[in-house]
Amino acid sequence: xxxxxxxxxxxxxxxxxxxxxxxxxxxxxxxxxxxxxxxxxxxxxxxxxxxxxxxxxxxxxxxxxxxxxxxxxxxxxxxxxxxxxxxxxxxxxxxxxxxxxxxxxxxxxxxxxxxxxxxxxxxxxxxxxxxxxxxxxxxxx
Numbered sequence: 001x002x003x004x005x006x007x008x009x010x011x012x013x014x015x016x017x018x019x020x021x022x023x024x025x026x027x028x029x030x031x032x033x034x035x036x037x038x039x040x041x042x043x044x045x046x047x048x049x050x051x052x053x054x055x056x057x058x059x060x061x062x063x064x065x066x067x068x069x070x071x072x073x074x075x076x077x078x079x080x081x082x083x084x085x086x087x088x089x090x091x092x093x094x095x096x097x098x099x100x101x102x103x104x105x106x107x108x109x110x111x112x113x114x115x116x117x118x119x120x121x122x123x124x125x126x127x128x129x130x131x132x133x134x135x136x137x138x139x140x141x
Contacts, residue, residue, distance in 0.1 A: 005049030005076035006031050008084050018140055036140045043070045043138050053079040055087060055126040064098045067091055072138060087131040098122040
């Protein structure tokens with residue numbers, strides 16, 4: 001499923017007039033390098049894909065880290081029988097969302113009043129579709 005999302009993102013970037021190159025597996029944290037046609041602006045993209053109908057993606061604790069300004073996540077939602085949707089989010093925004101959301105989850109009692117135990121699992125949601133089709137955030141114009 002992950003590789004399907006990467007190809008969908010690369011295809012959509014190309015359709016929009018950008019240059020998109022899939023990276024090899026040993027490129028840590030970057031699945032696609034994208035630039036404008038004259039290569040004066042470029043970004044690194046990590047793709048996360050879900051097959052559910054909800055715009056929610058399971059991630060690891062390491063995604064909380066803030067890295068360079070020109071790194072983005074593109075979250076792909078592939079609901080059965082429907083068109084793919086793309087959610088373009090700066091990596092810094094994702095890191096902050098995951099840190100704050102996980103802290104709230106730890107501070108909230110579980111179903112039976114018990115304390116939550118820390119884990120490496122995080123979830124990113126774009127419930128309000130704030131980042132849906134926000135290709136402009138890549139800054140490649």
